[in-house]
Every structure is written in structure tokens, then in C-alpha cells.
Amino acid sequence: MRQSFDETTSRDFGAKHLPRVREQMAAQGLDGFLVPHEDEHQNEYLPDANERLAWLTGFSGSAGAAVVLKDRAAVFADGRYTVQVRAQVDADQFEILDLVEGGVPAYLERAPKGAVIGYDPRLHSPDALTRLQAAAARAGATLTPVETNPLDAAWADRPAQPQAPVVPHEDRYTGEAAAAKRARIGAAVAAAGADVALITAPASIAWLFNIRGGDVIRTPLPLAQALLAADGTARLFLDPAKATPGLADWLGTAVTLETPDALEPALAGLKGRKILVDPGVSSAWYFDRLVAAGAEVVRGMDPCTLPRATKNAVEIEGARQAHIRDGAALARFLHWIDTEAQQTLPDERQVAEALERFREATGALKDLSFDTIAGAGPNGALPHYKPVTRTLRRMEPGSLLLVDGGGQYLDGTTDVTRTVAVGTPSADQRRMFTLVLKGHIAMAVVRFPAGTTGHQIDALARLPLWMQGFDYDHGTGHGVGSYLGVHEGPQRIAKAVNTQPLLPGMILSNEPGYYREGHWGIRIETLQVVTPAEPIAGGERPMHGFEQLTMAPLDRRLIDVALLTADERAYVDAYHAEVLAKVGPLLDGEVLAWLEAQCAPL
Structure with missing residues (x-):
């Protein structure tokens, strides 16, 4: 923490x-x-x-x-x-x-x-x-x-650099052995016209070597660097204090473990070699050192970025199971919000702590995936508000509560936002929630051809709001890692131009919102994974789509059914039926009865 x-x-x-x-x-x-x-x-x-x-x-x-x-x-x-x-x-x-x-x-x-x-x-x-x-x-x-x-x-009293243990991340979670990853990434390095790739992004280090650490808050990353040769051999520069027993055996003989102090001399020894480095994620210091050494710098994307973003079948199934487990914790939390909390009106910090307790009760939580966002009333109108002492508010009858949180599990990373009514919602609150929901549904059901980028479909989530004169000022979707970062590129869905096509296996959030300054905020966020392209009956081209991963009910009190089309109502009913079928077996008693009522057809 x-x-x-x-x-x-x-x-x-x-x-x-x-x-x-x-x-x-x-x-x-x-x-x-x-x-x-x-x-x-x-x-x-x-x-x-x-x-x-x-x-x-x-x-x-x-x-x-x-x-x-x-x-x-x-x-x-x-x-x-x-x-x-x-x-x-x-x-x-x-x-x-x-x-x-x-x-x-x-x-x-x-x-x-x-x-x-x-x-x-x-x-x-x-x-x-x-x-x-x-x-x-x-x-x-x-x-x-x-x-x-x-x-x-x-900074006289600067804390020491972290030395969290670095541990193997087993193949049953990764779906691919580290040696196989090094071989195919090494081939990509050669295809880019380089002899060696300098890997500095901690997420790429973790993914490439199938290891995880704890040096970074909310993300299981080891701070390290690596030089990966085109033949798949590698030098990993890691603080020896972080190496757990058996780590060297896990990495194998093709990987040499070296201390961080050895990195600069290693760069100095690359004279005449072609070194692939990503200018977007590696600091200028590396470029300066390589130029000084007489190396030829090949600027290009970190070769681990796209393979890391396109999850394999094992990682996708892990994400499904992590979200079902997380969904049970969310159901218990939302039941608490809908019953006890409606009476006691806890403050935002108490809400965030309750959600963490429900996730911890799964017995599988390794950490939160980010500090929980819990915004009551006007604080919910700040898209990434975090409860701090000077601004804490309690839940208020007649207002809304926006809660955005996620968990880190060995088989997947979750991130979900649900907005709930405190007391009886107003017609205006229901109208705005339903407009956001309509955009959310459009993004959930969209089909798109190969080569489509996130910015090309972003307007779908905004259109119901736009048609009524509203908008939101954040992106619609960000990439998410596999027991890695809750924010992962290169894919995203936003107004800003992004040239990265959406590829099968990429996990993205779907999170349109609306924020009325000084009053309340609304956001609905569900994670979804890009599916392989499939033909549509009567169509000419195969189309990709999204499979929903997050399994958490929507607050039906906030849905103005009259504003939904028949297809939109059918989507909500089908989604709720899936939530009940997958999460229901993990619940019992009052919480199960509550979920059954929440997931009943509109």
C-alpha cells in the first residue's frame, strides 16, 4: 500500500x-x-x-x-x-x-x-x-x-529504491514459455534491421521473461533493463537483492543475470552494433549513451509492445476467470451499497475500503490495480477523483455515487466503474445515465473490419450524448494488461488519432460518461476483448467485435427503459443474464437473491 x-x-x-x-x-x-x-x-x-x-x-x-x-x-x-x-x-x-x-x-x-x-x-x-x-x-x-x-x-531523506522479490509467472497464466517469447521477439528484432533490442519498459521486462515483481505501486512490475539479441539470448540487469531462489533456473542458461551497475558498461560495449530502442518509452539517457558508444540506434516500437497487448487464448481465459471472481466481489459490494450503505451513508473513503475488503475476501487478490475512485455527489463529476481528507463527502440521498476500481489477480487485471443511485434518482439523473448507457451499448455491440483503429469508433460511444448536446472530456477506452498495467498501450479508443488497429486479443475498457459539475457524475466501464473476425450472415467481409469480460450488474433504477430501443433492451437483458449465470454460482443467501433481482429482465 x-x-x-x-x-x-x-x-x-x-x-x-x-x-x-x-x-x-x-x-x-x-x-x-x-x-x-x-x-x-x-x-x-x-x-x-x-x-x-x-x-x-x-x-x-x-x-x-x-x-x-x-x-x-x-x-x-x-x-x-x-x-x-x-x-x-x-x-x-x-x-x-x-x-x-x-x-x-x-x-x-x-x-x-x-x-x-x-x-x-x-x-x-x-x-x-x-x-x-x-x-x-x-x-x-x-x-x-x-x-x-x-x-x-x-532530497536528504529520500527512501531507498525498492527491492521487492522477483518471482516466476507460471506458464499456466502466460500461455507461452519465456524461451519461446525470446525467440520470436528476437526474430522481430532482426526483421527491424537490428542486432540487439534495448528493453527498458518494466511491463515488457515482466512479459518477456515471464516474471513479476512488486517495485511499483498497484502494478506487479520489476524495475530492470534488458538487452535482447536477435538470436533470443538476453542480458537482464536486475538488482541481485530482488532475485528469489530458483529465479536463475527459471530464466534459463540463455539469460545472463547482471547487476544494474553493469548496464552502462554494457551499452558502452555496443560499438558498431545496431540497437533497436523505442523513443517513446526509453529515456534520452540511453540514446545518449549508445551514440557516445558508437552504436547505430534503430528507432522503433518496443518489440514486446504488440505481442504483450494481443493476449493469447490462455491469457484471455485467465481474464474471464479473474473477472468472474471479481464480479462476485462486486456483487457483494453493490449489495452492501444498495442496502446497508443506503442507511448509514458512509463517506467516500469508507466506500473505497469496503470495496477493497470484498476483493480481498476472494483470497486471490494480489493488489488493487489502481487507487479506488469513489466520488459522491459533486466529487463524482471529477472523472478521476480520489478520496482525500480535505474533500471527503458522504453518500447523499437524491444524489449519485460513482465507484471505479480494479484488482490484480495472477490470471488477470480488472477495472470496472459502476454508478449507483443513493435514494430515489431523479428523472434527469435517469435520462443522463441512460444516454451514457446507450453509448456504452453501442461500443459493446459494434462490429468492425480489420484495420479499424480506436479513434475511428470512438464517436459511437458519444453519439447519444452528442445528439442531446452533451459530451465527456476523457477517452472512451484504454488497453489493459494481463496481471500487468491497468493502462496499457498501444491500443486506445479516444477522439485523438491513434494509428494502432484493434487486433484480436487486445483488452480495452468501454467507459463513456457524463459529468455535471457541482452536482454528480456518471460513468459505466466494462472491460472487453477484441474477438477474431467472423462473417456476418448476408455480409461480404468478416468483422471483429468485442466479448464482454466485466461481470457486474447495472443499477436498473437509473435506466429509463423508454429511452432504449428494443435491441438495447435485449442487450441489457442478455448481459444481465450472463452476469447471473457466471457470478451467481459464487454467491448465496441475500446477495444471490439481490443479484437475481438486479439481473431480471427490464
Whole structure:
């Protein structure tokens, strides 16, 4: 569980820590310094030792950045964290700005002319760095890499780097032996015109070697790097303290275990070799070292990314079973919300803790897949609100409760959102919920030809809202890993252009929503997997579709049946029948009776 940088973050961090950082900046002749949220591994969720942004500003969200200049500083967060960032950050020390609208590049365009602004090349990908360098140049400022991060030098009580045990992830969960993976990824490296691939993404390390760790909050990742040769042999750079007994035997003789300190000399020894590196996920430091070594850098996608995203039959079946198990926990939770909680009106933190208890009671939960989002009333209108002390609300009769959470199980990763009524919902609440539901159904039943991308079908989920003059400002779907990250690329469903076609085996969320600021929010999220293309009677081309994985009932009190078409009503009835058939056998007593009532035909 996260400890150091969550509820313990402090609004006076800036006043305490900014002077220390500026002192270190001055010692290096810097007029400014960039502080991204990402760490050396470009992780979304971080170990406490790498929570530089939280240490500096107090802001503990999973996306953000800061810029420190001599006389001013700014912290950036996106719309998911509007309330949280203002609750955690001292506005007297930091200007609070939007991460998406303009963001850090726009701020750098206002930097003093001639300013020298430092950055740690270990923390920025080349792709991100290019945009920042262009923005600074427009201001007449210069970005320069530093050998010693001034924030790290100022952080006297920095936690130690994690040393969580690294363990085998058995083939019965992965569906493919690590040796077979290395062979086919090695062949892909050769096909890309490279001799060796540098793998730095922890999720790719975990997937490629069939191992899991615990270095990263909410995600079973080991922090490590690897060099994979075209012949399938590999060098894995891993802290020896993390290696569990038998790990070397699990990896096999074709994999050499080396210490992290050996990585830099290994890169220096690649002179004349062609090295495949992903500029979107590997930091600029690696590129700098390879160029200095005289290696030829081949820029391309991490060769593990697509194979990891396209789940095999074993992984898909694991996902099904994980979601059925998780569905039983959700049924118990939703029953509690619909009965006891309607009387006691718990606060958001109590709601989140209850959901975690029900998941833990399965006996199979390894961790949550992210910190639970529980938004009561107006807090539900903040799409990625997280209960924090200063903003806690209780459930309120006449309002809505939005709960978004997930679990990490050995056979799969879950992520589900359900919105429920507290008391009797209004006609307006039912109307808006049903419009969101109509979009959700459209995305669940869509059929599409090979080559279709997520942004090409995103409008289907929005159309019922658009036709009434409404929309939502987040994506409709993100990829999900197999006992890995709850956010996984390259696939996604969103307005933004994404060139990655949706391929069989890819798991994505389906989560349209509507948010009425100051009142309540609605989101319906179900995970689904892309199915192989099949012919449609009378059609000419085979079409892909989605199989629903999440098994959790919808709040039927919020469904205005009159707004649904006959086909939409049939979908809801069929989905509820499937939920009851798969989850019902895991329940009994009052909870089973409640689920039967929830899943009755509309």
C-alpha cells in the first residue's frame, strides 16, 4: 500500500523543498529545472523513491509535472486531478496550471531569454524532450542535461529504491514459455534491421521473461533493463537483492543475470552494433549513451509492445476467470451499497475500503490495480477523483455515487466503474445515465473490419450524448494488461488519432460518461476483448467485435427503459443474464437473491 506520498503529502512541501532545489540549481549554474512525474522507467505509478514531483510539490497524482525557475515555479496536472492538486499544493509557492492545455511547453515559451534550464535525461523520453527543447528555443532559453539531478541532491531523506522479490509467472497464466517469447521477439528484432533490442519498459521486462515483481505501486512490475539479441539470448540487469531462489533456473542458461551497475558498461560495449530502442518509452539517457558508444540506434516500437497487448487464448481465459471472481466481489459490494450503505451513508473513503475488503475476501487478490475512485455527489463529476481528507463527502440521498476500481489477480487485471443511485434518482439523473448507457451499448455491440483503429469508433460511444448536446472530456477506452498495467498501450479508443488497429486479443475498457459539475457524475466501464473476425450472415467481409469480460450488474433504477430501443433492451437483458449465470454460482443467501433481482429482465 502507498504510504509516503498520498494522504501524507503536505501543502508546505513547496516552502520546505523549493529553496533546497534552487540552492542545488545555483550550484550547477542553472536558471531552471524540469521535474516530470515519470521516473527512469517512464512508469505511470512510481515507487516512493522516485516520487520526485510529490516530494517537491505535495501533489501525488499519477500524471503531472513541475518547472522550477529562480523566482517562480509551476505545477501541472490534468482535469482528472483538478480538486486533488489544489488540495495538496501550496498555491503561494506554485502556479497551478493545466497539463494538457498548453502544459509545460507553453510555460517554457515564457522562460527568460538566455535562461539555462536543466533536465535529467534519465527522466525524459526523446520524443517528449524534442517538444520541450523546441518550446524553450522559442523563448531564447536553452535546455541542458545534468549529470546530477538537483532535486535528488536536495532530497536528504529520500527512501531507498525498492527491492521487492522477483518471482516466476507460471506458464499456466502466460500461455507461452519465456524461451519461446525470446525467440520470436528476437526474430522481430532482426526483421527491424537490428542486432540487439534495448528493453527498458518494466511491463515488457515482466512479459518477456515471464516474471513479476512488486517495485511499483498497484502494478506487479520489476524495475530492470534488458538487452535482447536477435538470436533470443538476453542480458537482464536486475538488482541481485530482488532475485528469489530458483529465479536463475527459471530464466534459463540463455539469460545472463547482471547487476544494474553493469548496464552502462554494457551499452558502452555496443560499438558498431545496431540497437533497436523505442523513443517513446526509453529515456534520452540511453540514446545518449549508445551514440557516445558508437552504436547505430534503430528507432522503433518496443518489440514486446504488440505481442504483450494481443493476449493469447490462455491469457484471455485467465481474464474471464479473474473477472468472474471479481464480479462476485462486486456483487457483494453493490449489495452492501444498495442496502446497508443506503442507511448509514458512509463517506467516500469508507466506500473505497469496503470495496477493497470484498476483493480481498476472494483470497486471490494480489493488489488493487489502481487507487479506488469513489466520488459522491459533486466529487463524482471529477472523472478521476480520489478520496482525500480535505474533500471527503458522504453518500447523499437524491444524489449519485460513482465507484471505479480494479484488482490484480495472477490470471488477470480488472477495472470496472459502476454508478449507483443513493435514494430515489431523479428523472434527469435517469435520462443522463441512460444516454451514457446507450453509448456504452453501442461500443459493446459494434462490429468492425480489420484495420479499424480506436479513434475511428470512438464517436459511437458519444453519439447519444452528442445528439442531446452533451459530451465527456476523457477517452472512451484504454488497453489493459494481463496481471500487468491497468493502462496499457498501444491500443486506445479516444477522439485523438491513434494509428494502432484493434487486433484480436487486445483488452480495452468501454467507459463513456457524463459529468455535471457541482452536482454528480456518471460513468459505466466494462472491460472487453477484441474477438477474431467472423462473417456476418448476408455480409461480404468478416468483422471483429468485442466479448464482454466485466461481470457486474447495472443499477436498473437509473435506466429509463423508454429511452432504449428494443435491441438495447435485449442487450441489457442478455448481459444481465450472463452476469447471473457466471457470478451467481459464487454467491448465496441475500446477495444471490439481490443479484437475481438486479439481473431480471427490464
